Amino acid sequence: MNKKLSIIIILLAVLFVSQSCKKEEAVKQNDVTKHKEFLSTSQDSTITLIKKFMSQLANPSTEDQMSIEDVVWYIEATLNYKYAHIEKVNYSDYISGNMNKKYSLNPDGYIDFS
Amino acid sequence: MYDEFENQLSIEFAKIKSDDKWLIIVDIDYDNINLSMFYAFGDKKVSLVKQAPYWADWYYGEDLGKCNGGGIPSDAANEIDKELRVDFIANHPYHPETRWIANSVIYPGPAIPGGYPFQFSLINPTDVTPQDNKYDYILFYCYEAWPNYHTCMSSDEMDFYYNGAVHLISTLEGFYPNREVVNLKLSDAKMQGHPYTVILHGLDTRFGNWVHVLNDNTYTL
Known part of the structure; x- marks a missing residue:
């Protein structure tokens, strides 16, 4: 009788531990999901605009034209979106530089962006 | 135009002889003649x-x-x-799953x-x-x-x-x-x-x- 009771207790304990692990895993998963949901809603239209621009780059049209202000915003935002980490400030070396590129406006005052 | 900036960034990044490097920021600006790109890379993590x-x-x-x-x-x-x-x-x-830009x-x-x-x-x-x-x-x-x-x-x-x-x-x-x-x-x-x-x-x-x-x-x- 005591043996049977011991086995039942051990089985219950195993069941309890395994349920706890599953629950912990579920909580972790839930955290990540929540975090992702938060990000996808809080980034509002910025990321949508960048992604739209990226798809425009992938499928260029000869009719694409933009104001100089938009060109500046989109190129900057897209390069940062794809590659940058402004939060990583724990560097020992900081390497910076500049690049210039001449631009010209079409008769309507826009940049042909094809 | 975008590609030229991206390519230049990639060339400059490749010049850093390190496996522990990253892009910190890009800042694009303009005047009457030029579009200009400022970029900064970080290298070698420290605390x-x-x-x-x-x-x-x-x-x-x-x-x-x-x-x-x-x-x-x-x-x-x-x-x-x-x-x-x-x-x-x-x-x-x-x-760990996110970054800031x-x-x-x-x-x-x-x-x-x-x-x-x-x-x-x-x-x-x-x-x-x-x-x-x-x-x-x-x-x-x-x-x-x-x-x-x-x-x-x-x-x-x-x-x-x-x-x-x-x-x-x-x-x-x-x-x-x-x-x-x-x-x-x-x-x-x-x-x-x-x-x-x-x-x-x-x-x-x-x-x-x-x-x-x-x-x-x-x-x-």
């Missing part, structure tokens, strides 16, 4: 530890180390810069004692004796033709010029109420003069909007 107000005495720059030996390859400019990074940039929540970046121009566009605002308003190389400006500035020319900054000076930089950044923040600091660099410079030399610190600060994005590592430079 950032708060020092203020307990500073050591450091040489002003050139990676000359501490005045009493050691500390090479760092200097006063680098140590103050690290402190400013902790204060103004390393304050956003970290999550900047957009709508604005650069007010370099803050250099005696230089445009901050030539007046960088003068220390509480300095009783101008042009004596003792706290004449809120950023470090030493001119060989004036008395007390020195290359070693005492711990008191470190604290004063750190607070000067904090004051300057906070003042600039007031000009851009909808933006935050997204990048900064305090660096040293030496202008070898004929016959007098100037050694100084300058501060570059960029303001913009922080955007939190998922770090899915889809793109690499």
Whole structure:
């Protein structure tokens, strides 16, 4: 009788531990999901605009034209979106530089962006 | 046009001979003729530890180390810069699956004692004796033709010029109420003069909007 009771207790304990692990895993998963949901809603239209621009780059049209202000915003935002980490400030070396590129406006005052 | 900037960025990134490097920020701007791209990369991770107000005495720059030996390859400019990074940039929540980026970046121009566009605002308003190389400006500035020319900054000076930089950044923040600091660099410079030399610190600060994005590592430079 005591043996049977011991086995039942051990089985219950195993069941309890395994349920706890599953629950912990579920909580972790839930955290990540929540975090992702938060990000996808809080980034509002910025990321949508960048992604739209990226798809425009992938499928260029000869009719694409933009104001100089938009060109500046989109190129900057897209390069940062794809590659940058402004939060990583724990560097020992900081390497910076500049690049210039001449631009010209079409008769309507826009940049042909094809 | 986008591709040219991206390619250039990629070329510059490849020039850094390290496996421990990353892009910090891109800032695109324009004038009547040119589009210009500023970029900054970080290399070699270090841990950032708060020092203020307990500073050591450091040489002003050139990676000359501490005045009493050691500390090479760092200097006063680098140590103050690290402190400013902790204060103004390393304050956003970290999550392993995300990163932060900047957009709508604005650069007010370099803050250099005696230089445009901050030539007046960088003068220390509480300095009783101008042009004596003792706290004449809120950023470090030493001119060989004036008395007390020195290359070693005492711990008191470190604290004063750190607070000067904090004051300057906070003042600039007031000009851009909808933006935050997204990048900064305090660096040293030496202008070898004929016959007098100037050694100084300058501060570059960029303001913009922080955007939190998922770090899915889809793109690499």
